[in-house]
Amino acid sequence: MEEAKRRPRGVLDLEAQFAFFRSQHRHPVNAAAHALLAGPILFGSLLILYFLPLPSPLDPALALSLAYGAAYLAVDRRAGALAALLLLGAWAASRALAARLGFALAWKVVLATELFCWTWQFLGHGLFEKKGPTVSELPAVFLMEPFLILLQILNKLFGYEPYPGFSKNVDKKMEADLSESRELEQRKIN
Structure with a gap:
């Protein structure tokens, strides 16, 4: 995994996060793997959280869904x-499925799904992007990647932009991210 220092970007800085996401998922196979597999990873998390034993009426899967939505x-x-x-x-589908499967089967389904999806995500980076994901970015990735994938789909299929000029600003930031990555790679070599 790439450990080089990068300039900090705010977790909720949509332009910076989207530019970084696009710069890290340029190969179509890697981009497709992430688009197809990020949802099952999040769904698996919601599914297994159903079984988390908590003394209060708090539903951790609902709390996670609400936090992400916010x-x-x-x-x-x-x-x-x-x-x-x-x-x-x-969240509603994961609750229904969890109740139907029960813990004994649900954890096996979640484990198999998570292993498959995470393996392909890492393979996508290694085989097609020729570099691993940046470890320092993982907290933001866990939160923002599902939304960035949705945003990318909305942009490609419907030309959606959160505001006029968003795509142009993202393109500029993506070029800056790519330039920064090239500079960091050069420094490693020299």
């Missing part, structure tokens, strides 16, 4: 609202 609403009201609705649907 973060997405904070960065973009329209796409964030869609993402929040999708998260609430995923």
Whole structure:
């Protein structure tokens, strides 16, 4: 995994996060793997959280869904609202599936899903991008990647932008990220 120092970016800085995400997922196979597999990873987390033994009536899967939805609403009201609705649907579906499967089967399904999805995510970076994900970015990735994938789909299919000029600003920041990555690689070599 790439451990080089990068300039800090705010977790909720949508332009910077989207530019970084796009710069790290340029190969179509890697981008497709992330688009297809990030959802099952999040769904698996919601599914297994159903079985977390807590003494209070707190539902950790609902809390996670609401936290993610709130973060997405904070960065973009329209796409964030869609993402929040999708998260609430995923929460409801995960509760229903958890109740149907029971813990004995659910953890096996989640384990198999997580192993498969995470393996392909790392393979996508290693085989197609020729570099691993940046470890220092993982906290932001866990929160923002599902939303960034949705945003990318909305952008590609419908030309959606959170505001006019968003894509141009992201393109500039993505070029800066790529330039920074090349400079860091050069420093490692020299």
